[in-house]
Amino acid sequence: MVSPLGGNVDVSWKNIVAGKSGANRVTDFETSDLACQVAAQIPRGSAEDGGYDPNDWLDVKEQRKVDDFIVYAVAAADQALADADWKPTSYEDQTRSGVLIGSGIGGLQGIETAAHTLAEKGPRRISPFFIPGRLINLAGGYVSIRHGLKGPNHAVVTACSTGAHAIGDASRLIAFGDADVMVAGGTESPICRLSLAGFAACRALSTAFNDNPEKASRPYDKARDGFLMGEGAGVVVLEEYEHAKARGAKIYAEVVGYGLSGDAYHITAPAADGDGAYRCMDAALKRAGITAAEVDYVNAHGTSTPLGDEIELGAITRLAGESASKLTMSSTKSCTGHLLGAAGAIEAIFSVLSIRDSIAPPTINLDDPSVETPIDLVPHTAKSMNIDVALSNSFGFGGTNASLVFKKVAS
Amino acid sequence: MSDIAERVKKIVIEHLGVDAEKVTDNASFIDDLGADSLDTVELVMAFEEEFGVEIPDDAAETILTVGDAVSFLEKNAG
Numbered sequence: 025m026v027s028p029l030g031g032n033v034d035v036s037w038k039n040i041v042a043g044k045s046g047a048n049r050v051t052d053f054e055t056s057d058l059a060c061q062v063a064a065q066i067p068r069g070s071a072e073d074g075g076y077d078p079n080d081w082l083d084v085k086e087q088r089k090v091d092d093f094i095v096y097a098v099a100a101a102d103q104a105l106a107d108a109d110w111k112p113t114s115y116e117d118q119t120r121s122g123v124l125i126g127s128g129i130g131g132l133q134g135i136e137t138a139a140h141t142l143a144e145k146g147p148r149r150i151s152p153f154f155i156p157g158r159l160i161n162l163a164g165g166y167v168s169i170r171h172g173l174k175g176p177n178h179a180v181v182t183a184c185s186t187g188a189h190a191i192g193d194a195s196r197l198i199a200f201g202d203a204d205v206m207v208a209g210g211t212e213s214p215i216c217r218l219s220l221a222g223f224a225a226c227r228a229l230s231t232a233f234n235d236n237p238e239k240a241s242r243p244y245d246k247a248r249d250g251f252l253m254g255e256g257a258g259v260v261v262l263e264e265y266e267h268a269k270a271r272g273a274k275i276y277a278e279v280v281g282y283g284l285s286g287d288a289y290h291i292t293a294p295a296a297d298g299d300g301a302y303r304c305m306d307a308a309l310k311r312a313g314i315t316a317a318e319v320d321y322v323n324a325h326g327t328s329t330p331l332g333d334e335i336e337l338g339a340i341t342r343l344a345g346e347s348a349s350k351l352t353m354s355s356t357k358s359c360t361g362h363l364l365g366a367a368g369a370i371e372a373i374f375s376v377l378s379i380r381d382s383i384a385p386p387t388i389n390l391d392d393p394s395v396e397t398p399i400d401l402v403p404h405t406a407k408s409m410n411i412d413v414a415l416s417n418s419f420g421f422g423g424t425n426a427s428l429v430f431k432k433v434a435s
Numbered sequence: 436m437s438d439i440a441e442r443v444k445k446i447v448i449e450h451l452g453v454d455a456e457k458v459t460d461n462a463s464f465i466d467d468l469g470a471d472s473l474d475t476v477e478l479v480m481a482f483e484e485e486f487g488v489e490i491p492d493d494a495a496e497t498i499l500t501v502g503d504a505v506s507f508l509e510k511n512a513g
Contacts, residue, residue, distance in 0.1 A: 085452030148489075149480065152473040 025103065026096045027256040027370055028064035028360050031076030032103055036370075037377050040359050041406045043386045045238035047252055047361060053217055060229040062237035063215045064254035064361030066096075089153035090162070091131030092213035096257035096366075097163035098170065101125070101207050105171055108261035108273060110205055112172060120204040122175030123164040124194040125259060126186040127211050128365030128420070129219065131158030136218040163211050167259075175203040183420030184325070186210045187258055187368030188428050192282035194262050204267040209369035211257035220253065226292055228329065229253065241362075242389035243326035243355035244333050244401055251327040254361030258369030260376075277376045277430040280314070281415075283307030287423025294332050298339030300425045301325075305343050305415065308427035314413060317347035319429075321384050321409070323375045323416040326355025327362050334395055336417065341397065352409060354402040358388040368418035372428055375414040379432050382410050439486075439512060440505045446481045447501060450474065460502035478504075486512040 025032060028046025029039035039046075046064040055061040069075025078087055081099040101123075105111070112118045138154050156162055161179035168177050176197050180190040187210030194208035223229045230250040233240035241252040268275055285307065287300035294301070309316060325336055333355075344351050356374050363370060378384055383406050390403035400407070412432045419425045444458045451468050464470040464478060479495045482488075482504060488511050490498070498504050 083452055085450070149484070151480065152476040156473070 025256070025258050025370055025373055026066055026076050026099050027258070027363070028066055028254050030067060030074045031069070031071055032074070033373060035074035037374065040356055040374060040385045041383060043359065043388045043405060045241070045359055045388060046254065047237035047240055049234070049237055050215060050220070055220070058217065058220050059224040059231045060220055060253070061234040062230070062240050062252060063220070064241070064252055065215060066256055090157040090166070091134040092255070093127050093130060093211045093257070094157065094163045094166055096213060096255070097125050097209070097211035097259065098166050100209060100211065100257035100259035101167040101171070104259045104261050105207065108263070110261055110273070112205070118172045118174040120175055121173045122177060122194075122197065122203040122206050123168045123173050124176065124178045124180065124190050124197065124206055124208045125164040125167060125211060126180030126182070126190040126365055127160045127163060128181065128183045128186050129212065129214055130160040132214055132219050133216040134158045136216055167207055171207070173207060176206070180210075181365070182424045182426070183422055184362065184364050184367055185418040185420035185424045185426040186365035187370065188372065188416060188418035188426035189284070189368070191260060191262065191279070191369060191372050192284070192426055192428055195279040195282060198262055198264050204264045206262045207259060208262055209257060209259035210366040212364045212366040213255050214253055214364055215255050223253065228292065230328065239389055241328045241358050243324070243328045243358050243387055244337065244393050245390050246392045246394045248328045248330060248333065248394070250329055251357070252361035254363040256363050256370065257366050258373050260369070260373060275433050277379050278433050279428065280431045281308035281312030281427070281429030283309070283311060283427045285425045287425065289423050292421050294335045294419060295423065296335065298335040298342070300423060301336050301339035301417065301419060302342055304425040305339065305417065305427045308415065308429045312429045312431070314429070316344045317350070319344075319413050319415050320352065320411040321375070321378055321414045322351065322353035323371045323378070323414060324353050324355045325417040325419045326357055326387070328355070328357060332419070336419070337395065337397055337399070340399065344399070349398040352384045352400045352402060352407060354385055354387040356385050358386070358390070368416065368426060371416050371418070372430070375416040375428070376430050379411045379414050379430060383408050384411065437505070437509065439508050442485055443482065443501060443504050443508065446485060447478065450478055450481055458501055460500065460505065462501050463499055465499070482508060488512050
């Protein structure tokens, strides 16, 4: 993982549990004319200090050819494969190992720059690496080339549901027998003028906290006014259970449920009745063969937008029914901001780690909830609790919804 | 070494990320310096930019080594 909270999963998770914010002012480019001038940016620095240094993952020559989202994916995938101790070398192992890494937008930074080059210098100055360095599936392409993964090579593009869809679809490729191991997740490097302008035009971004960035992402709070853009990548190694057991692999949790739905309502706004959110959670639980009462923790989509948070909360309240008062739910986006296509992937990882460490990470900045709810939204500080089942939600522009259910593996 | 040769070698070192001693006149971009076909397109673009010349595709196809680039530019760069 590469996130606004650190250059690897351990430091990111430690900071999430501690309730730290990854938000800061954007200083890499001119922001004075932008409505939103803050974002959750990856801390650049040495790996020893918990930071991210692109030179640790790709040499400068390769970095020049690609947008950051590809470098983030390479970094996250290298970390995940090392942690899983999976280095396929035989033809059989390589062809049974695939990649499914998506991105919501892909190389917007590079597109913005190349458009300037085209306008100012003409078509002969467009680099031959412009296209392959921006294509969304090239994140997975780089990962497969680097690690010799010759199985299914696929990519998901479903806006802010990308990361969850990638992990869910990859788990089904394994269940269908197309692969034994899938490297799956999402990556995003959206922080550039073009995207801040575009999302602000959709009225999706927080604009009231430019002088106080750490307060900008505040899911469920009365003062929330839009999401805080984040960047990074989350990648997991999914493995067929018997395959993992046979080689003595470290098993964090099992993907037991995956549900998908569409709102068929509006291009950016979530359906007011939350029916799409409800149906994808319900589908995931049915697939898992468990009831809503058995869900201990929900990692919410919870982006800190005025509409979305309450609609999701309503859908979960409907799903949980009488067990709502026993449910714990938080939005780690309060700390990380919204990583768009990578959000579902890093949040899947946080859900799994919440199971491993028996702790629900907090929703920071939740000073004054906008609605009353029986659900514990874990304001400000993490909560120690046993978590056997965790559900992670992701909802995207276009009305695309995905839910994942993870379960502790009996030791 | 001519000024043009030095500038060419600098570009090759930067774009291909190779050691200076490997960038000899006879070094082939693809066979000796690890370039692929896209790298060679980008190299030609970088030469055009640096020397303010246009290198047509049929001429670019004949530039296979560092020496080829230097001699083309010595003839055509003003």
